[in-house]
Each structure stands twice: as structure tokens, then as C-alpha cells.
Amino acid sequence: MFALVANQKVVIDWPCFWVVLGGSFLPRGVYTVLLFKMQFMLLFSRQGKLRLQKWYVPLSDKEKKKITRELVQTVLARKPKMCSFLEWRDLKIVYKRYASLYFCCAIEDQDNELITLEIIHRYVELLDKYFGSVCELDIIFNFEKAYFILDEFLLGGEAQETSKKNVLKAIEQADLLQEVWWFQIWPLSLLVFSRISPAKPRHEYFNVPVY
């Protein structure tokens, strides 16, 4: 069984170098419009299929589609050993591949690449904890859960909760609230319950080496 973060030891106590890595200290144009830290986050597969998208900037659907298409192509064209950063239009793209999934974030010029990598990694860890060694299919079939986790972790492009434990706790309690309802109808229809509750399809996994 292949998990996205298997055998990647998680560095728990982040060293203080993060501290000094803080983004640019001289904003280029102080009065240029600074929107949110993270502009958007995309999850897509090696085949270029979008698995998750979260936009923190208001854009029309058409633009979103265009950006997604271009970005997926650019990122997929890069070789595995290349570095995780890339300048695209006036944004910086930070991406990382976990098994068959690419996690890709867009940040502004002044923002810090490393912290974004860290955010991506955190998110993957959260998914991993929640689903119990997560795989791409978990995200496909429970995409709303993946969104819920993301929403608990990031709000409007900012990391809102840095403690993994707290995020998971919030999600679990919210899930509990949701589950109550399923138990209400569950005597009525066993069938419904078994179909709706997140049954994890574990039959196919991609055997892709972990980077």
C-alpha cells in the first residue's frame, strides 16, 4: 500500500531558520495591490486531471480554466529532479509532487517559497492523518472532505491553524455533527447508510515512487 507521505519523516520542530526566511522586506511598490498571500491552490494528477482547486482571488471561471490549463502543462513538463519553484506570469509557483499527485500553489513575488512548501506539506500530512495514509482515490471520492480539511487549515489564503491536532479535532467534531444525522435515518435504510458513509475504495493504487 502506498501512501503519499509514507517513509517521509516529518520534521516536527521547525527550526528557526524559517523565521529569517520571511518574505521580502522591501515591498517593491508599497502601494501596489497586495492581495492575499496565497492566490490559489491546485491539486492535479500526473495525467493532468484536476483533483482539487481552491481560489483565494476572485477570478472568472474562464480565467480560472485558462490558468489551470497553462499551469498544469507547465508543471507536468518539468522533470522530477528540478526545483519546486517556478516563475510564471508575475506569480511564483510552488509545487510538489506526492506520489501521483501534484500540489501546486501560487504566491506573490514577495512571499516566501519555503513556507509555501511547508504549507503544502502540512496539508498532505493532514490528509494523511485524516484518511489514514491517503491516496489519490481518497481525494477523488471524498473530495468534499479534502476541501473541509483545507478550509480548516487555510482561510482566505492564510494559514489559520498551525497545529495539526487542532485542525483534525475541528474536522472530526464537525464530522460527528454530520454523522448524527446519518444515525437518525440509519434504521430506516441500511442501504443508504452503507452507501453514503465514506467507504474507502482501496482497490486500486498507483505504484509510483515517492519523491
Added chain:
Amino acid sequence: MALKIVKGSIDRMFDKNLQDLVRGIRNHKEDEAKYISTCIDEIKQELKQDNIAVKANAVCKLTYLQMLGYDVSWAAFNIVEVMSSSKFTYKRIGYLAASQCFHENTDVIMLTTNQIRKDLSSPNQYDTGVALTGLSCFVTPDLARDLANDIMTLMSHTKPYIRKKAVLIMYKVFLKYPESLRPAFPRLKEKLEDPDPGVQSAAVNVICELARRNPKNYLSLAPLFFKLMTSSTNNWVLIKIIKLFGALTPLEPRLGKKLIEPLTNLIHRSFSSRVLIFICFGFFKLAHKKSFSDVIVSLCYITVLISLSSGMPNHSASSVFLRISVVKYLGLLAMSKILKTHPKSVQSHKDLILQCLDDKDESIRLRALDLLYGMVSKKNLMEIVKKLMIHVDKAEGTTYRDELLTKIIDICSQSNYQYITNFEWYISILVELTRLEGTRHGHLIASQMLDVAIRVKAIRVFAVAQMATLLDNAHLLTGNMQRNGICEVLYAAAWICGEFSEHLENPVQTLEAMLRPKVATLPGHIQAVYVQNAAKLFATILKNQEGNTDSTAAQETSQMMIDRLPLFVQSANLEVQERASCILQLVKYIQKLQQKDVEVAEEVSALFAGELNPVAPKAQKKVPVPEGLDLDAWINEPPSESESEDEQPKAIFTKEEPKHSRPRHTEVDEKELARRREARKQEQANNPFYIKASPSSQKVYQEAPGVEHIPVVQIDLSVPLKVPGLPMSDQYVKLEEERRQKERAEKKKKEKKKRKEKRSGRGKKHDSGPESEEDITPAHVVDIVTEEMPEKSSKHKKKKQKKEKEEKEKKKKKKHHHHHHHSDGGGEESVQNGTVEEEEPLTFLVFPLPRKVCDIQGNLQDGSQVVVSVIFENKSDSFLKSMEFNVLDSLNSKLQRPEGSGPHDGLTVPFQLPPGVSNEARFVFTVQSIVMPQKLKGTLTFIVKDSSTHEKLDFKLHFTCTSYLITTPCYSDAFAKLLESGDLKSSSVRLEGVNMPFHHLLARICFHHHFSVVERIDSCASMYSRSIQGHHVCLLVKTSGQTVSIDAKCDEPTLLGNVLDEIKQTFSQC
């Protein structure tokens, strides 16, 4: 009920759930679109059902489809339905769908306001959380305005989970509704010391983002943050704080010194945890003041270097992401930071960086390119550029090649061509660059060519020769008829050949090249330049041939012009056509004269006489203002909201003010100006859609204003170009070497002499270069104009500029004003005291609407109460009942509701309306500040008896400042005393073209604006009124002819300004 649930769940059994949909899509790989369209049909069916579970399921599926790129905007209303479900399960799905699918223009968003408000105040923290999360994705200015209050309350919620989210979302609210910043800020500041670290970090986040936009306002928070920095152990928070300090240090240099110690501590800690190399990162960003000790700098620097050269991060292998490429990237990034402060130490590692240019990874190459910019010197420029040129040839992918091209030009042209010693070399580099396929930077090359040719006089002969060749081979550049970027170069070439045509070796040939039929395929603006410069060339040719006894050659040239020009006369481009037909007629006339053997050359060349001089960007300042020209005088009537509160004239009322002019402006002291500028900037900064004008590039060639605006077109050349007869830049590298050697030898001889001599050839610019570089004398000299006065600078230009500036300022002020007064950003203001503006009825409202008129009156007994009497008139044919009147409260004004009702409940109107009947109802509002006019949004719901349907009517209540005034009689002696007391601020306004008797005018002011006349003498009257909060408002109205001037005094300048505005409006409408 139970049956319904059972039925619902049985229905569900036959529905697809999300998993089925996903599975289905995976199984229908070949006909995915078809499968999905059937799914969408099913979903539409499901959405029609009453069962909310089915709906939620459908919405969930839609969210998935939306992600796959299908349009689901049609289901927006259903999403709102699911959002408003009372069950958390559905609510969660609904909000998720909304956050994914809604955007600012989704019109159903306005329906959600109350639902969101309800969820925000829900006892269940997860309901609130879900609503906040959703809101963060689709908050609109309207939502922000309406919900700002609720979110602010949530900032002090008992649960940190909610507080945290509320604090973060406040930032979004500030962006959409900047007015909320002021009232919310104290609470935000409080949150910096919240016991919960999550909330604290959220507050730091928000303040940091705010400070990045406008650091000045947050300087006062520095001590607080300093404390946080030394005490906090949360690294995420620390990062943010340091970022914030980064924004603050440029404003407060002392801060930098103070930060050294805690920062070094942090760095030591990170050293001890043995992790990384890149400590220097943010550090160097801070070090721009060179306040950090060199030791630390070099320490960090060495570590970066090690990682770069060895390519092997020492301990970082354990770290998850730090691949070699990542380390390299970061190393280069760090170097670029060091470069700013310690350029020498980076320069010594040129080879290493040049190596990185060969990297496979484009990101790394781009980083290395960035570094090169700062590394060049006179010595190594040629070498570096040569390397880059090789890369240009090798590079695949146009983006990278374009990047290289711009970098080459940037490197060469930086600080006034400081590092270029041989301009012939540079011109040939530029010419070589024109051979690039598919570049979109043709205009950049063109502008460089023009710049160099104009400013370096010595190079002109060479440049002209090159450009002539280029023109001759123009067919190669424009090869396969494609409109491409590189043909912009021809623009420069044609212009240079024309302008400096006296240097041309064979002008006739060039003229011939410029008039080839193929030229007609070029873009219009280039053709125009061709035509114009053909005329210049023609003039030169005539001049050259004048001396000859045989005039046939000259006549042949004229004939050629006459033959070729009609092609351009037919051009579709207006500019080309116009110029061509002008010149054609001119040439025809010349030909006539030539046939009569008249000498025309002198006169023809007089058309293009005069040399073009470079002008320094600041030269305008040196032009003296001619006497009698008042640049600060208003050309148009100044905006009414002039800052007259700043003035403090001695007289009670200023006497006749002839014009709102200069003194008004100059008296405004520096501070005030700065404050206003700040306010304006802040407003701009707060406006997420304000795009700052890019600083105009002050290029010296004024003849070619179009270069920047030339549309960029793509080139698509299949054949690589080899332009015959063009020199290769490489040879210059060799030549340069020889030249330098020679110079060195010569120099040795003259060394002693030279020392005493002043170096006159170069400007001051180059003093900064290191000694060894200074020894390299350039082969050509650039005209570096710094502060010289241009010869032809015209005076009226300045006036124009000034005027434009003023106008701009006016506009800005106006904008500011609008912004301030009513949040909905404009629209017509009603003059009538408190009219109800009816909004356009919603589309689903087809019912004939009742009309309403209302009057707003202040309550004298209570300074904060305003009574609004609304007249409801039923203009429909049906009986209306159960009317409910509701207004969305703002921060400032609230509808008074009976005790026990919630803050968002409507008030019942105590009567029913038969058709055609009108009645009046009164509502009391509590108002905090009365100095600003205000608009409140509200709704009236009612039931139509016949159809027994609920209908809704939206309206706006406009609280003008006048409505806060109460007619109060005042005696003239009390009035005089009041004016003399001196604590009143004054302001004035002028009304033009008021065509009514003076007593009508006074009556009008009394009636519409609640004033009473104190005294009237001839065409002059004093008036008085009081606001409900006891502000005195005094007016002195004078009339002469059609002009009415109103001088006013009040103890509240804002209120006064607004009242005057309203008075002005009253008269502008009559």
C-alpha cells in the same frame, strides 16, 4: 413527516450519490461529456424535489462537476437553498458549493446576507465556522458592509476557534469595505495579546498584511511586536513578525539596530538545531542598511556558497523538500539579496553563477540571470554578454529567450550605459538580436537603438550604416509576411536613417529600400515613419545633388518619390495616408520647381532642420516661469469640497474672495499636504482594484512617443536569418582587448601627467566604480544629461503639465469625497430632504409597486434620534396588508425597534392600504455621528390580499446632513457673539448662475435646509441653524448678479462641508 423521510430515503436509493458519479465518470472515459450531460439532467430533476437531502446530494455532485470545469452557475439558487438548511450536514455542503461556485458577480449572493448573519450568530460553533469559511471565499463589498458588525462581534467570541476565523476574515472585509478598518482596529489590536496562540497568530497575520500595504500607520505597534518577537515560540508567528519589521525598518532606521540582537539570537538557535544554510535569507533583506556586522554576513554567505559549489546540502538531506535543485535556487536567491549590500563578494563568483546558466532547470537559470545584472563591470561586460548571446542561440522556448534578451539589454543599458565602453559593439549586439526568431521584444531593441543613436554622437555614422543595411535587408526580418514583433526594429532603423541621413553613404539606395512595395505589409505606425523619413532622405539627397551641374539625378529621385508614394496614399492607415499625400504633393511641387531650374534644396531641408537634443528627465524644473503666468491659478471652478477648513482668516467672514486661487493652496502647510497625500494613497492602497500608474519611462527621444504603445506581435519565422553584411559583435571583443592594451601602454607613459589631469570625458556617474575599472576609458561617450537645460523646452508645456496634474488631483479628491460619504459609491443624490430612492425592482417582482415619500426630521429632545416619516401610497389595484418595514443597520445608525425584538427584525407598519390610499408611518432611528450624510438600505415586505403572495420592495433611505439640522431662531446679538467666540471653522461656497430673487433664494435655503434668517441687509443675509447635537451653523449669503457666495461657519467642519454641498446641490438642480 416520517413518511416523507422514508420516501426521501427511498428516493435516495435510486439516486446517484457522489461516489457513484465519480465512478461513473471514470467508467465512461470515452464519452465523458455525454455521460455528464445525462448526469446534469438527473441533477436538475433532483433539485426540483422538496427533499433537502436529495438537493444536498445534487449540489454536492454539482460541486464536483464544477471542479471538472462544467458551468453550474444555473444552480446558484439551489445552492443558497442548501446553505440555508438547518442541518449542519447540508449547510456544510451548501457553503462548500457556494465557496467554490460563487464569485462577486453572482447575483444570488445578496439573498444570502440574512442567512449568513443567522449562521454567524448560531450557537453551534461549527455552523459559524462554516459560514465564516464560506464567506472568506465569496465576500462582496455589500456583504462586507452588511456583515462587518457581526464579524466584529465574533472577534470576541468565547471560542478561540471562532475568534481565529473572525480575525482572519476581517482582512478580507477590510479589503472590500475599507471603512470598517477604523472601528475594528482597536479590537484587532487587542487580539494581538489573545491567550490563544492561534488567534494571536491570526491577528499578527492580518496586521502584517495591513502593514505591508501601508507601513507608516503601524509604526506605533512596533514595541508590541518587538515584545511578541522576543517572547513568542511559534515560528509561524515569528516569520510574520519579522516580515512586518521588514516593512517597518525602512521608515524607522533605529528599529534595525534594535533588531540585530534578537535576530542574531534566532539565527544562533537555528544554527544549533543544525539545520540550515539559508539563515541569511531574510537577514540580508534586513541588512540593506548595512547595520549588520560584516562577520555575520560573510558567515552566512560562505555557507550559501558551499552549498552551491558542492551542490550537496550538508545536513538537509533529512529535510523533506530540500532537493539539490531547491538548494541551488535558494542559494541564488540569497545571493541576489547579498548583491545589494555586498556586491563585491558576489562578483567574485561570476563563474559559479555563469555555470548555473547552463542548468537544465529554467527557474534556476532565471535566478542566475537576475544575479548577472548586478555583477557586470566595464571589464567583464563584453564577456558576460557574449556568454549570454551563446545562450540565446541555444535557448529553446521563447519565454526564456525573451527573458535573456531583456536581460542583455538591461545589463547593457543599466545606469546610463555605465559599463559600455564601446558602442559600436553594443549596436552590433542589438543588430544581432534582431535575428532572434519569435521574440516579442522588438520594441525594446528599437528603443535601445534610438536611444544610443541619439545620445552617442560619435556612434551615429556607424549606427546609420548598420541601420541602412538593416533596412536593405528588411525582407529578411519580415520574412513570411507574418506580423511579428521584430519588425519594430525597422521603425528605429527608418527613423535613424532619416534623421541622421547626412551620414549615409548611399542615401539614394536607402531611399529606394524605404519605398519598396513590400513596405506596405508592415504595421501602420512603421509605415508612417517610413514615409516621413523618406521625405527627410529626399531632402538630403537634394542637398547633395544641388552642387552638381547635372540636375537629372535630382529629378530622377523626385520622379521615384512620385512613382512610389501613391502606394502609401492608398494605405488604410490614416497616419500613413495623411503623411504620404502631404509629401506627395510637396514632391510634385518640388519637381515643378526643379523643371524650372529653381534651387530648392535649401528650402526643402529647412523643413527638417534643427538637431534633436536629449533632455534630462528633470530638465523641466529649470525652465523659468514667465512673468504673469500663474501656474497655480485655477483654470476651472475648484471642487466645492475645497479644504477651506484649513484656512483661518481674521475676519469673521472672509470678505470678497475674488478667486479660489493660489493662496488657498499654498497656505496648506506641509503636514496637511502629507496627511492628505497619505489618505489618498491609503485609499488607493485599500482599493484592491486601483492600479497604480506605472512610472512613465522618461526616455530622451521624444520624437518616437509611439514606441511603448506599439502592439506586440508574434513572429513566426521558419528560416534562420543570416543577414549579409552585418558585422559580428565578437570581433569587438577582440578589438576592445587590443585597444585596452594599447591604452595601458600609453598610459604608463603619461601616468604622472594624467594624475593631475581631471577626467573630463565622463560624468560623475562613474566615480563609484572601483579604481581598476576607472582605468578603462570608453571608446564612445554617452550624452548623459543630468541637470542641463534643454534648448527647446517650451514654456507652455509646463503649464499644461501642471494643469493636468491639478485636474488629476481634483479628480482624486472628488473620488475620495464620494467614497467617504456614501458607501455605495455614488449614484445621484437626492436633493429633497430625505427622499426615498426606489431601487430597480428585482426581476421576479412583477407587481405594481406602491410609491413612498418620506421626510426625515431630527428630534430636538434627544441628540441622537431622528424621526423618519414615511408616506406609503398604494398605487396598485390591490389591497396591501401586513407591511413590514426593515432597514439594515449600519455602524452609525440603527432603526429603533421595540424591546425584545432582534436586531434584524422588521417593524410592522400599523395600517393596511386599500388601493389608491396613502398613509403615513413614523420610524425612529438612533444616529451616532451626524456629520456625514448616510444611505441606509431597507426592504418593505407586504402581502397582496388577492394573490396572498409576499412581495418585497427594496429602497434606500438617504439621511442628508440637512435632515439633522433644526430650524432654530437666533437673535442678531447672540449671533454676533457666537461668531466672535472664535471656535467656529469657516468654509465657503459659490453658486453661479442662480437666477432667482434674493428672497426666494433665502426662502429656499430656509425651507430645504432648515435655516432661519437672522438679519437681512440688501443683498446680504445672515442665517442660522442648529443640529440635533447642538452644532451651530451660521451662514452669510451674498448675491451679486447671478453669483451667490455663501460663507459659512460651524464648529464641526465635516458637517459644514456636507451641508454646503447639499445647499449647492439644491441650487444646481433648480
